[in-house]
Amino acid sequence: MWKRCHHNHAFGCTYPLSFCKTGQTVKVQCVHGGEEMKSRLEAMGFLPGADVSIISAHHHGPFIVKVKDSQIALGRGMSHKIQVA
């Protein structure tokens, strides 16, 4: 399972991006994973507070999301590591 977020969130619980459905818009809470992956995700705009809208959420395959005006495709594994609320 994923590690817990570093900080405690003031508002209830967070859940991984992989739980989201097509059409939803959520806010990033934090990103887990290795430094390298995290740094790449952060550079692409996955930072705490950023809005993420889910363009397409396949059942097992990768996700397409919109962050800061760009469409990003990310694998299932990665969508587990982004905590959103």
Added chain:
Amino acid sequence: MKKKITIALAGNPNAGKTTLFNNITGARQHVGNYPGVTVERKEGFRDYKDYEIRVVDLPGTYSLTAYSQEEVIARNFLIDETPDVVIDIIDTSNLERNLYLSVQLIEIGVPLLLAFNMSDVAKAKGYQFDMKKLSNLLSVPIVETIGHKNKGTFELLDAVIATYEDMKAANPAIVRYGNDIEEAIREISSVLYEEHRLTSKQAHWVAIKLLESDRDIEKQFMDEKLASVVNRLTSTLEMKLEEPIQTAIASHRYGMISGACTQAVRSTIERRHSVSDAIDMVATNRFLGIPIFLGLMYLVFWLTFTVGAPLMDWLDAGFGWLGEFVSGWWAPGSESALKSLLVDGIIGGVGGVLIFLPNILLLFLAIAFLEDSGYMARAAFIMDRLMHKIGLHGKSFIPMLIGFGCSVPAIMATRTLDNRRDRLVTMMVVPLMSCGARLPIYALIIPAFFPQVWHAPMLWLIYVIGILLAIISAKLLRSTILKGESVPFLMELPPYRMPTIKGIFTHMWERGWLYLKKAGTIILGFSILMWVITTYPQKKDFDRDYDNEIATVEMDEQLTPEEQQEQIATIENAQASEALSHSVAGRIGHVLEPIIKPMGFDWRIGTAMIGAFAAKELFVAQLGIVYSVGEADKDSESLRDKLRENYTPLIGFAIMLFSLISMPCMATVAVTKREANSWKWALFQVAGLTIMAWLITTIVYQVGMLF
């Protein structure tokens, strides 16, 4: 005397860097590699006013960390080679994300200039910019450009010169990281200032990088004293901030950017769904995605083979004419080693490869269209699920597709893969994608042994066997010698756009040129070598008196001229066959016979196989020589007759199977060596594929013999 200045182009992937680079430099370009790595380095020149400008295209990056090869290269270039001006090319329609790199460029302290590219797209999206304000907030000059319409290029060059003459670099401390982090930056800077004699600007940047725990910078500057300071500060900061420092730093950068954008950018229309989104709803749909993808692939191959066929015939005829024209320089019937070298060796060998140029260019054209339109990124996305199952990355699919054209550019295309293991596996299996050069082998063999109705399914079967073997090999490699966690899929999907004619032709040409270079260098060399080993040692005393036999036929007045010619050709061919058997190639073929016997092959096929190593398509020409049918090509009926006389359909199938799997051609081996940066992998590829080919073909032949 013109002033010489160097400028560097930086920017995110998909921001239109290549187009602007071409607009600035025109045809004066040079493509090479960055030392020690296989990241492409493009350089070009432009004379403008009183300046000679050298333009270096840096790899496209989102950031300037030490995590990826591209980012390290871009960063080191900026620090070590100190370009006079850096142009950061920005996709204006995706401003905040693109400015993230700009902010880091400002922090490094290079003289910076922002090119707001694709400003027309941004305006169409409903954005309005106050460029003056934005330029003031970021303290860097901004120029608007529209790369694909070549607008703003002169303004950009004027701004480059102004920035160069002005020598006023931006204020590097434009991002405020909040009191706690700023305090830490100051403390580390002061240590750096004392110990390493950096300027205050440099110290500021190094301090931020140390807080981000940047590997390269740590290696360069970290000593005991500094380490203790940094470690102490990091742990206090993380306690206070309740999040990793890297995240905090990135958040502040993005915070600064969105602050600037709120002040200087207005969105006039609220549009939730763009055209691009609408296309994606269909193109990446979970049900429609794969059928659409397969349909497009079918179109690509249809274009390649159907449209390419007549062009190929013209080229073929052209080389035939050239061969005859060159032969005409010598008196008929005269024997000349030079004539034989030119006509049989060089024109025959190189021409045999060049006739595939139309097919290959058409395939590359279609791929360039798919890439430039933005669909290729979606195709990688769609294929990722499947590719993931065999332990590869969605992006591996693009090199494999190019592999159907030619393995050489395909192996070069593996550069888009970030992970070395993924890259190596892809490189190893690419030769199993049946390349264009293997097609003439199938085109010769299939009609020789199989009835008309079986032609298409047979060809299809061969291609499918190649794909299946590639999948199995990839899986095998990934779970044995190239084990390791697969890299998660993360890829930007650029918005769909209409590719420009110039753009796709440039891309097509870049790949096509690699193929041509292969024909001009390796294949030319090998054609000469093959000619030598099939010609020498020459046989002086033949078993039969061929000259006498020909003379007899010529004297025979009962024969029509046609009959005479036919008989003479047969006699000459028999002589050629005897000579070949005596040559080095023939002898190697004989030596190989015991090894290839289990696959049903004799020394003749063995000799032709030697040719296939130089270039797969040479197999057909070689077989033609062995069977002494004179000029042989894929349509040669007389060669097919010979094959039918000597072999069974099972052997025909075995020949195709072995040609498909066995060792890749010389050019592929050479490019694998260069791209993998080791002989080990190149030799592994040769040995692995050849052993696999031998095993599979032997099994198929031996089992087939039981029926």
